[in-house]
Amino acid sequence: MRGPRPTPRSTRVRARGATIAAFVALAPLLPAAAVAVGTLKVDAALPYVCTLPSGQQPATVRIRATVPDRATVGETIEAADAGTTLELPAAAVAELTALKAATVRAETLLTVGVGQNGESTDVAWRGTTQPSAVPADGPLTLTSTGDVPALTTGTAGDLTLTAGSLAVDLAPSTADGAPTSPASLSVSCVPGPDAAGRTGLAVIPVTPGAVTTPSPSTPTAPPSGPSFPPPPSSPSSPALPSGAPSAPTGRETASTTTGAPRDPASASGAAKGPRVAADGTPGTTAGRPKAPPCITEQPTSTSLSAYITGYSNVRKLDGASLIPVSCVQLEQGEPVIDFRPDGTLHLLQKSEGSLRYQGRKQSPPFSSTFLTFGFAPTTATLVLEQAGPLIVESDVLLVFPDNIAETYIRVPLVLRVLDVEVNGTRLDVGPDCRTVTPLASPEPQPAKYPGDHLVLLGKGQLLNGTDATGYVLTSGGPLTGEVTVPAFKGCGAGGENLDRLLTASISGPGNHIRQIQGQTCAVGVEVPTEGQCTADRQPYVVPKPER
Amino acid sequence: MKKQIRNFAVVAGAATAAFALAAGPASAVPSTVWTVNPTPASFTAANSGNVVLSVNGIAMTCTKSNASGTMASATGNPATVASISAIAFGATGAPCTSVLGNVTTVATTPWTVVAQDYTAATGVTKGYVGNVDAKVTVGACVFRVTGKASGTYTNSTGKLAVNSVSGELTVVSSTNCGSAVPVGAKPLFKGDYLVKVAGTSTIPTIVGSNP
Secondary structure: OOOOOOOOOOHHHHHHHHOOOOOOOOOOOOOHHHOOOOEEEEEEEEEEEEEEOOEEEEEEEEEEEEEEOOEEOOOOEOOEEEEEEEEEOHHHHHHHHHOOOOEEEEEEEEEEEEEEOOEEEEEEEEEEEOOEEOOOOOOEEEEEEOOEEEEEOOOOEEEEEEEEEEEEEEEEEOOOOOEOOOOOEEEEEEEOHHHOOOOEEEEEEEEOOOOOOOOOOOOOOOOOOOOOOOOOOOOOOOOOOOOOOOOOEEEEEOOOOOOOOOOHHHHHHHHOOOHHHHHOOOOOHHHOOOOOOOOOOOOOOOEEEEEEEEEEEEHHHOEEEEEEEEEEEEEOOOOEEEEOOOOOEEEEEEEEEEEEEOOEOEOOOEEEEEEEOOOEEEEEEEEEEEOOOEEEEEEEEEEOOEEEEEEEEEEOEEEEEEEEEEOOEEEOOOOOOEEOOOOEOOOOOOOOOOOOOEEEEEEEEEOOOOOOEEOEOOOEEEEEEEEEEOOEEOOOOOOOOOHHHHHHHHOEEEEEEEEEEOOOEEOOOOOOOOOOEOOOOOEOOOOOOOO | OHHHHHHHHHHHHHHHHHHHHHOOOOOOOOOOEEEEEOOOEEEEEEEOOOEEEEEOOEEEEEOOEEEEEEEOOEEOOOEEEEEEEEEEEOEOOEOEEEOOOOEEEEEOOOEEEEEEEEEOOOOEEEEEEEEEEEEEEEOOEEEEEEEEEEEEEEOOOOEEEEEOOOOOEEEEEEEOOHHHOOOOOOOEEEEEEEEEEOOOOOOOEEEEEOO
């Protein structure tokens, strides 16, 4: 696992720079057989015009992917090995060097139009780049890879993919690894005039399926990628079954790796769901971004489930660790009106639940890569294990016409280390490498809530007939907190004690946490609200982590 | 405790009642002939400003709400001058929200628009939206509201201003909503809708008379 490559400098400076960690998310769970034998290579280099703070600049955008060369109705169409390469001209690079940027990382969002039979929708191909050195002069090439949504369609006819706008968020860092000021630069690019008629990426014939048509007439030689008739709606397919074709629905699937490690932003891409299904069939699993299973066993009428993900800073390492999309299952408490002696009116609600992963009360495993002590690239595979109940308490102050909500989530979590690799060498941490005690947050009510536990606070409000904003238990939102990571124990095997290495690397106070919870699925209600649950009643909304 | 609940409801109710009273004095002779123009016709209505349903001080806000139905001249007092065959609260990407979570409302229609009083000087009809029946879901909390909601219709603007008075709407069933939304709670509904003859920009009018 390679971290950033700081230029030679003093050990101390190098240590700081190096600890701007290149974190790795979980290996993408792409079914290897997902890409059919018959595939179509997309490789299009297109002239774009990018708008930078200083003005417009021409740029070349190269889009690559592998897509099936045909599909049948209802079949999942997945793009693999999707990548976007943006070549920024020297003038654009000058904007980065003006910020004293030595390296830059980028998140990209390519809008891809999906058309069929006159219907069309947009999907987002998201990607992230590895940190790249900013050249002193000359162009800068950024290659991003990431997750793209899978598609299905209920209708026969040619399905077309068309390149659209490209949004790029650049995160430049100075030579010592600190963020530049400003810390980010947004670049928006659109196909340039010279790209007219060339933005077609692929045409995928979709046939009614083997049941109805052995299809000698099925196109067997699909057009090669870039040569593509511009109007996506051109009716090139035979007569279609009656009824309006449904818009394609998307399901995000991990698509690509180029052997490069994925950083947290990349994993954030995994959670960013193009809400294609909002136009289609939100009730289906197919319309949902990739997420671990979250089926509530034996649900009751008050069962809720939701996904949560976000970052936890590792202050000691001056970096952030991504806690991947995790399943939380709750039993929603009854809301109770409470009249306080001070005359205020409160609505209280206490719910209890747990993290769920493969039947255990824990997060999925996740990896963090960092350079310990400035030189040793270390990758740790971690998991958060729940050591007690997860309690969600909402207190809504009802001050007509305003409602002000505070929700505290308390849960004891032990950080367990499953695996460590230092400099490419795996160290056996043994089966019982954990923090001595649960992670501990400052507790506003220590007498009422003794013991070490994580405290996250979500604030929400509804003011005078406007929409509710912020965090609300059933619709989600941001939760923040601060946590101390205790020392590790039980780490090492074969006589080697790794407790001190891990404690020195990770343990310590003042680690800021920001988690984003998605809309809950009310698992047990008679008719779940559209867009909140999948067909098998998992949460439909997969949040994306925010910093 | 109980006393405070009552006080709270009274305050909310008083505010609404004051608004209703300010809407205009009743005419001397009740109208019995209601002339809707055009008649019969289909109409559509879209909210103007946010629509708010509140129960026990818990507000549920919808930034989007649409309705459609038919309208026709009628006689009697009160008289049903329109039928709302569909009404939606919230839209894709713009759900109704509350501090308990996003709110889903499914209306059982038809609802009615009932005229009771007409003021010729202002062109304002007072009446209510009747036959209200809706199932509201917030997370695992599901409750059903039935009843009516007072409102006014102004010919010059096409605005149907619904502003219910406490007691008109009642929670008739409630599951997993605790004491926040118990059976018997009296929700308040407030929202303005701009009405058009379907497919046009024409504002329909309602005129009451007593020949």
